[in-house]
Amino acid sequence: MAARTAISAAQLDRTLGVWQRGRDSAYRSLAGSLRTLVLDGRVPVDVRLPAERELSAVLGVSRTTVAAAYEVLRTEGFLASRRGAGSWTALPAGRPMPVAGLSPFPTDSGGVIDLGVAALSAPEPWITTALTAAVAELPAYTRTHGDFPLGLQVLRQAVADRFVQRGLPTTADQIMVTNGAAGALSLLLRQLAGPGERIAVESPSYANALQAIRLCGARPVPVPLAEDGWRLDAWAGTLRAAAPSLAYVIPDFHNPTALVMPEEQRAELVSLARATGTQLIVDETMVELSLDPETPLPLPLAAFDRTGSVITVGSAGKTFWGGLRIGWIRARPELVQRIAADRASLDVCSPLVEQLAVRHLLTESLPEVLAHQRRRVTEQRDALVAAVHEALPDWTFRVPQGGLSLWVRTGEDGPGGSALATAAQRFGVWIGSGPRFGVDGVLERFVRLPYAQPPEVSWEAVRRLAAAAATEAVPAPAPDFSLL
Template sequence: MHERSSVAELAGTLKAELDRYSVGEKLPSSRALVERFHVSPVTVTRALAQLAAEGLVVTRPGAGAYRAEPAAPAVTGDTSWQELALAVDPGASGDLVPRAVDASGVLVTLAEPPPGVVEFNGGYLHPGLQPERALAGALARAGRRPGAWGRPPTDGLPELRAWFAREIGGAVTAAEVLVTAGGQSALTTALRALTPPGTPVLVESPTYPGMLAAARAAGLRPVPVPTDPEGIRPDLLEAAFRATGARLLVCQPLFQNPTGAALPAERRAAVLRIARAAGAFVVEDDFARRLVHADAGPLPPTLAADDPDGVVVHVCSLTKITSASLRVGALAARGPVLERLRAIQVVDSFFVPRPLQEAALELVGSPAWNRHLRTVSEALRERRGVLAGALARTLPELALPHLPSGGYHLWLRLPDALPEAALLPAALRAGVAVAPGRPYFSAEPPAGHIRLSFAGVAGPAEIAEGVRRLRAAVDEITP
């Protein structure tokens, strides 16, 4: 049995038996629990630690574990006053506008589905694709580095900033890089730094829900700019800048989420030209560069590498290619805006924990790093093919406008007769979780969509089974 489940089971059993003991009475010894439940001493120690953390037992070194005093019953108060306190000041109309933050589109990809459900809604690599041994080794080595537990520079470790600068390319230097707590944190900092509350921000349509949530939380008004299979449309982008007076565009030029589109060279140049003419910044969310598929051609350079004038604020991260818990990313910018980005990050979080930065350095500097990149690249290529082939055979009515050469998902348009809102619960009943399309649109969507991730599942066999279950869900709600 897995150690984690053994600990949970033992803790649950001991918790159920606590009523047998009076307050202050000693529980059986660790040796007795090992013999009774046929588990390891480590499992017993961790189970008792869990009960101690819940305030149910008190452990005394060398003496054992004792039943703790019961916690005082919780007092139910009246929190209705908060509804008014959490509203903004009256506007010109005198109406109160709630400052609600909608994280539902993000939680869809963060929540773990029930056991046995095929996870097509995930946003991270399956544990079988994560470099777990390399990460464990990097973290162990990092903890032994001189000064590893001291305070790091607020901008990040110089060696890690230099590594990110080389990865971004062009003339970007380490002095123009800030180490961040992952890509989401970097996006949030950039949105707050680059335009004031109440102003418009141009976004791709569809686009990443986490960015939309962060923009709205910062008081910004996302304005959609339509995309096609080659990414954002420059003609509509230019029109949107003129119509709105916006001074900020957020885009994902490479393997866009959710469409998978990659901007061709002429559009990349057009985006920079149009933004520069509008006096606007471009936040380049380069989240998927290391998720390139094995059959893709040479990758284009980052927008930041082609931008000497400081139009682009570049965001990237190590999280997607490693683990959801390695929350280490970077912001790169040049010019006066860098100081504002730095100030906001310091005020928000001081700095990224040094052991995590040291572990990231150990990982990317090890021989295992390039091996891991090659392994993931080949696995994503295979899984993309398996999923696309299974969909073509089993669910041909779901349209796939673009087959990406990078990233970890496919973006599917639903037929008009298949309601998105009904498909999601039907899919869960059939044992497969999918990401709804609605949260990817900042305004009314043109049609129903779903996003299927092929990175968070165990492998080709589970992909095939997930598509079979999705077929059953479609049949359930289709007349």
């Protein structure tokens, strides 16, 4: 059996951040914080934890405290142990998962409102119409082997045409269809990043992308975002000092902050990356989710690149529906061909029916779908903003003009993000705590709140969050300089 991945006591200490809560005993506070790390995915399942003596020395608590915390987690099913093999993280058997879009709110069946996922339910009737059209077109492909590593030509052309409409000349041979944006990023990291490779990332950044970078053995190097956007002086310093081979950025309705990078900064970032030999991977997953149709979006970041070295990742998941699981890569044709050749040993290709459906949505229904999405997302955003202002008036945030989430700084006298996420579970709400979106446990004063739920669900979720926050009298965490 392969050796389990281990996390050192020093790493776990950094990831825990401020874990002691005023009303709980030390061992219960430690157990609750460790549980949250597992549920957040910041400590994956089946990772070996430090020995009790080692962790107690680093945390500055007694070994009895760590032993009692580990015992709580074993009893709950979040920890498994075997004499001589140590203890490793686990999930309880049969643990119920959160239900997205839960409404009405059950009070007697353990229902959970999921604010951990920033994704919309399907816009109808367009999804059903597109899938029906796709099935009708399928017979033209069933006479083939069905294996198209680059993606169907009709979809590659439709994606290329959409880039052209947005001001970026693109041909179909620059496009590869993937299994969502996550699949696109995984294929790129597999091709371009080796173990120990440095990859510059924004702080905060998309939690699943950070996890993908770690899982490929690379090292994310954080570059802090300011509250109003990107600091190009910080990017210049990081690119020169760390010499990362890659950088992963989200310039359009950034996840989780919903910020948009101005055009002049896009040009400067491309110039900085070219000067230091850093290849940019640009995540455009949220690009179509503008809530202000009167204000045109900046040109795609790749439009400022004359060498073809900027790689763009996109997806149908946020624009249309995540259940379609179709994404794409825009890159130099030779890189596209290399990735496609490598793909045979990973996931081979993307499902044909979903590709045909996305082609239909892009070419036949895009204006109507975007108008529909804009109306409902605006209503959902406004409801969440009003709910937080009313129930949690000391929480602060920018009101985004697009994207799917609020990036919220919690009140100074209340719990930090990790403690709040733990407490919220007891009130039937799942949220993403700030450290999920950072490197090494920073951003403890933040939470991400998606406005992907109907207004009545958001109101109820915030009511529950306010109740959870009121139960958590905790010391303020250490000062957070990540957004300064």
